[in-house]
Amino acid sequence: MAVTTPARERTRHEVVRQAMDLFQAKGYNATSLQDIATAAGCSKATVLYHFNGKPAVLAAVLEPAAADLAALIQTVDQLPRAEAQEVAIRRFTDLAVVHRGVIDVIQDVLPVIEEMPEVAGLVADGMKLTGYLAGSDDSLERDLATFAINGLLGECRHSGDRSDEDLRRLCDIALRRLLKPA
Amino acid sequence: MAVTTPARERTRHEVVRQAMDLFQAKGYNATSLQDIATAAGCSKATVLYHFNGKPAVLAAVLEPAAADLAALIQTVDQLPRAEAQEVAIRRFTDLAVVHRGVIDVIQDVLPVIEEMPEVAGLVADGMKLTGYLAGSDDSLERDLATFAINGLLGECRHSGDRSDEDLRRLCDIALRRLLKPA
DNA sequence: TTGAAAACTGGCCGATCGGTCAGGATGATG
DNA sequence: CATCATCCTGACCGATCGGCCAGTTTTCAA
Numbered sequence: 001m002a003v004t005t006p007a008r009e010r011t012r013h014e015v016v017r018q019a020m021d022l023f024q025a026k027g028y029n030a031t032s033l034q035d036i037a038t039a040a041g042c043s044k045a046t047v048l049y050h051f052n053g054k055p056a057v058l059a060a061v062l063e064p065a066a067a068d069l070a071a072l073i074q075t076v077d078q079l080p081r082a083e084a085q086e087v088a089i090r091r092f093t094d095l096a097v098v099h100r101g102v103i104d105v106i107q108d109v110l111p112v113i114e115e116m117p118e119v120a121g122l123v124a125d126g127m128k129l130t131g132y133l134a135g136s137d138d139s140l141e142r143d144l145a146t147f148a149i150n151g152l153l154g155e156c157r158h159s160g161d162r163s164d165e166d167l168r169r170l171c172d173i174a175l176r177r178l179l180k181p182a
Numbered sequence: 183m184a185v186t187t188p189a190r191e192r193t194r195h196e197v198v199r200q201a202m203d204l205f206q207a208k209g210y211n212a213t214s215l216q217d218i219a220t221a222a223g224c225s226k227a228t229v230l231y232h233f234n235g236k237p238a239v240l241a242a243v244l245e246p247a248a249a250d251l252a253a254l255i256q257t258v259d260q261l262p263r264a265e266a267q268e269v270a271i272r273r274f275t276d277l278a279v280v281h282r283g284v285i286d287v288i289q290d291v292l293p294v295i296e297e298m299p300e301v302a303g304l305v306a307d308g309m310k311l312t313g314y315l316a317g318s319d320d321s322l323e324r325d326l327a328t329f330a331i332n333g334l335l336g337e338c339r340h341s342g343d344r345s346d347e348d349l350r351r352l353c354d355i356a357l358r359r360l361l362k363p364a
Numbered sequence: 365t366t367g368a369a370a371a372c373t374g375g376c377c378g379a380t381c382g383g384t385c386a387g388g389a390t391g392a393t394g
Numbered sequence: 395c396a397t398c399a400t401c402c403t404g405a406c407c408g409a410t411c412g413g414c415c416a417g418t419t420t421t422c423a424a
Contacts, residue, residue: 008371031210033412043373048413050371066363080282110339111209113291140352143337150336151329157292170322174329177359190401215382225403230383232401 006110024101027108028058029151058117065099065121073125076132085135085160090131091169092147096152097164116148134178143178148163148178192278194232197222198242209290210240238290241300247281248304256305258314267317271361274311275353278334279346285338315361323361330360 022031026038033054037044040153050055070089096103109116113123126149131137134145152171159167200221204213215236219226233239258266270287278285279296291298295305313319316327334353341349 001369030294032410034410044370044412044415045314045374047372054240054412088301140355143252143352144356147333147337147352150339151333151360153323154332154335155329157332170325171288174326174360176327177363178333178356182203182364193401214380216380226382227384227404228402231403238383 001002005117010044011042012060013038015042015047015057018107019057020101023058023061023105023108027103035055044136050063053134055116055118056066057117058105059148059179061105062119065095065102066119066125067096068099069125069129073128076129084132085170085179088129088132089175093134093168093175096156097170100159100167103153104158105159107153122154124181133175135179141182144178148175151178190232193222193224193228194242197224197229197232197239201239201244202283202287204247205240205243205290206286210287211290215239220333237298237300240287240298243287244284244301244304247277247284248301249306250277250281251304251311255310257316260310263317267361270311270314271354271357274315275350275357278338278353279350280342281308282349285335286340289335289339301310315357317361324359333360 019036022035031043033047037047076088079087130145134141151174201218204217204221215226215229219229258270261269312327316323333356
């Protein structure tokens with residue numbers, strides 16, 4: 001066959017997939033490399049053969065969301081200020097719903113996220129997004145923006161039973177109430 | 183001397199004090215009993231002499247906040263529904279500011295808090311408070327209330343440099359925007 | 365078919381964790 | 395001074411963690 005997936009990518013992908021599920025269910029710190037290996041049907045040594053340490057596994061799990069966030073930032077970057085907030089609110093709710101699993105994962109890593117160079121880009125983009133959500137440089141508005149993001153992070157936690165539509169609706173309402181009150 | 187503090191209470195109090203600071207700075211899971219013992223100027227065995235395991239230390243750290251929250255719940259419990267939400271918002275912001283350190287601590291324990299009987303009361307009271315903050319049984323309003331609490335939890339995280347007054351003002355504004363929009 | 369590169373593994377290592385225990389220090393009481 | 399309960403400690407334990415390495419199995423192109 002010509003289009004068979006190379007064994008390398010097959011295993012890597014499966015490890016990332018199972019790691020995502022486990023990180024989401026038990027948290028990053030509470031998940032051991034052995035847990036991931038068992039779930040992925042390989043040995044712990046194999047996981048470390050494909051990934052240069054446990055943080056590298058986390059980085060691979062977060063990568064798709066990080067890429068989408070980076071793209072969003074790049075888009076909003078070249079918008080006039082007035083539109084930037086509106087677009088940030090709308091597209092960030094989409095992003096939060098799509099990557100709700102990843103958002104769930106991040107929770108457990110937040111306290112020590114500063115010391116993880118693997119996810120530095122994601123953190124930096126999150127900070128920039130906060131600025132755009134705030135809509136102004138006013139410190140109260142900025143605080144409300146971080147408040148909104150934290151509320152959203154918390155809301156996505158263990159929200160596996162909620163439908164995408166419900167979650168999107170809730171996030172949109174909450175963000176607008178906080179950031180664009182009538 | 184008649185009014186000297188017994189050695190027992192002295193050490194216990196110091197352990198709790200240092201544990202609080204460490205839990206707040208590094209998180210519960212990332213803080214070892216040895217860390218607490220060193221900070222408190224005693225041995226790890228001493229910590230375990232006074233407290234029946236690490237979760238018991240956490241329970242002692244959370245206890246004052248849990249007591250205040252329980253008192254708040256009891257107060258709000260006997261209020262008519264209309265007033266309940268307003269009082270809950272106002273007094274919960276006070277409580278959040280006063281016990282901001284404790285709120286900070288809880289973050290790291292949330293993913294596994296269900297399995298800790300030591301803090302079950304605190305969790306249960308938090309759930310009741312959510313209901314009162316929502317103001318109605320509408321599911322959207324309840325979700326917004328949990329959103330608000332999560333935002334507040336996140337906002338209190340690593341907010342040691344913020345003044346009490348700023349924090350109180352921010353929490354009050356955010357809660358009212360979310361729960362009582364104009 | 366063959367041989368080298370890639371993929372994979374069991375076993376081991378040092379470190380750290382929460383927790384236990386027997387016994388030493390301390391201080392009040394007779 | 396002697397006694398005894400309280401307070402405290404160093405040493406140790408079993409478990410678990412992330413990570414490493416020598417060697418085996420699989421893959422695949424020549």
